[in-house]
Amino acid sequence: MRAGLYIHIPFCSFLCHYCDFAKTANFDAMLVQDYFVALERQLRWLAAHIEAATGRQLTFPSVYLGGGTPGIFTDEYRGLFRFISQRMESGTEVTIECNPANVNRSALEVWRSLGINRLSIGVQSLQARGLKVLTRDHDASTALGALELAMRVIPNVNMDLIYGWPGQTPEEWLADLSGLVRSGVPHASLYTLTFEERTPFGRMARRGRIFPERDDALAQDYSVARETLGAAGFEHDEVSNWARPGFTCHHNWLYWDFKPFLAVGAGAHGFMPSRFPGLVSAQERDGADVDAFDIGVRWAFPRDVRSYLRHLPAQPPESGDFHSLLNALGAEVDAARDHESALIEYVGGSLRTRHGVDLNLAESIAGRRFTPRPAIEQAIRMNLAWRDGPRLRFSAAEWFRENSWASEVLMGF
Numbered sequence: 001m002r003a004g005l006y007i008h009i010p011f012c013s014f015l016c017h018y019c020d021f022a023k024t025a026n027f028d029a030m031l032v033q034d035y036f037v038a039l040e041r042q043l044r045w046l047a048a049h050i051e052a053a054t055g056r057q058l059t060f061p062s063v064y065l066g067g068g069t070p071g072i073f074t075d076e077y078r079g080l081f082r083f084i085s086q087r088m089e090s091g092t093e094v095t096i097e098c099n100p101a102n103v104n105r106s107a108l109e110v111w112r113s114l115g116i117n118r119l120s121i122g123v124q125s126l127q128a129r130g131l132k133v134l135t136r137d138h139d140a141s142t143a144l145g146a147l148e149l150a151m152r153v154i155p156n157v158n159m160d161l162i163y164g165w166p167g168q169t170p171e172e173w174l175a176d177l178s179g180l181v182r183s184g185v186p187h188a189s190l191y192t193l194t195f196e197e198r199t200p201f202g203r204m205a206r207r208g209r210i211f212p213e214r215d216d217a218l219a220q221d222y223s224v225a226r227e228t229l230g231a232a233g234f235e236h237d238e239v240s241n242w243a244r245p246g247f248t249c250h251h252n253w254l255y256w257d258f259k260p261f262l263a264v265g266a267g268a269h270g271f272m273p274s275r276f277p278g279l280v281s282a283q284e285r286d287g288a289d290v291d292a293f294d295i296g297v298r299w300a301f302p303r304d305v306r307s308y309l310r311h312l313p314a315q316p317p318e319s320g321d322f323h324s325l326l327n328a329l330g331a332e333v334d335a336a337r338d339h340e341s342a343l344i345e346y347v348g349g350s351l352r353t354r355h356g357v358d359l360n361l362a363e364s365i366a367g368r369r370f371t372p373r374p375a376i377e378q379a380i381r382m383n384l385a386w387r388d389g390p391r392l393r394f395s396a397a398e399w400f401r402e403n404s405w406a407s408e409v410l411m412g413f
Contacts, residue, residue: 093250
């Protein structure tokens with residue numbers, strides 16, 4: 001049984017003012033030790049349950065260490081990877097997120113020895129003004145040096161950039177893109193700055209101290225990114241992700257293509273099938289429509305590290321169905337999720353990718369046939385979208401308008 005693996009590492013040496021991920025900078029060595037012990041227990045118990053219930057060995061085609069800042073740790077991962085490596089496939093992609101300050105020869109060698117073969121480095125900007133606005137703790141020289149060193153040891157490297165930060169000029173954005181191309185990184189993730197409610201940026205925006213960039217300016221930035229990276233030989237995978245040939249992020253495609261992934265850690269969200277015996281209760285299984293598409297089960301663990309640890313039992317929970325195990329481990333299962341919400345998830349994730357929407361899959365989820373609405377038919381006539389066998393694809397220029405197109409697609413079911 002194949003499923004991706006996501007592990008959340010919530011610890012950071014500092015907190016950026018825009019970040020809303022589950023994280024903390026308030027920790028000590030004991031809390032870190034307790035957390036890694038909890039991660040390994042949780043992963044072992046979940047995997048053991050899935051393997052016992054399905055009669056299949058669980059294997060991981062991709063592993064992703066996200067955060068937080070997973071790059072602040074090295075040897076702490078050895079216990080986890082003793083377990084993970086037994087279930088890695090030939091060619092498993094293993095990614096760790098890190099900041100430029102985390103990248104040094106010693107850390108790279110440890111990560112490589114564990115089987116980590118891909119880095120995602122949070123550069124965010126190469127402009128001094130941008131780094132200050134985004135409250136980053138490195139300068140451009142440090143970032144570029146980290147990228148160069150990383151690629152000598154682990155060649156598969158992603159560079160994160162943020163655009164639309166307060167006061168950013170078109171020239172600064174083009175300079176960031178040009179620096180990305182010159183760096184030689186084979187993958188790029190470019191995100192618009194968002195002002196999340198729980199962040200300092202969100203609070204400043206509510207008070208009128210800073211303002212989100214205009215949509216038309218962001219759309220122009222997106223267009224410049226497509227033109228610049230396309231000319232440099234990057235393939236556009238998804239609205240925020242570009243890759244040189246052979247360097248697409250396989251783990252990302254699990255999310256975009258509605259594939260399963262196991263997830264552990266504070267704030268981690270997971271998604272697995274639910275039809276296997278032992279993954280749902282007999283009552284749920286007996287009451288299910290056998291012809292209905294398996295929309296799977298989604299869950300989330302508590303965001304707060306200490307709450308996450310308090311919820312985790314010291315011993316494996318008694319055997320039961322998968323939902324009961326998740327609840328016993330402190331996860332909140334999305335019990336209200338239905339075929340309609342699953343369809344929204346799939347269309348919203350796939351429409352903004354080069355794969356597009358697999359209409360056969362979407363029809364299976366919805367239980368209804370797709371009939372394109374006039375707006376979709378017009379988009380096809382204007383070459384903004386096209387039918388490619390069972391797939392409905394939109395041009396990359398339209399991915400930035402994903403919400404409006406997703407509504408049109410959904411109303412076709």
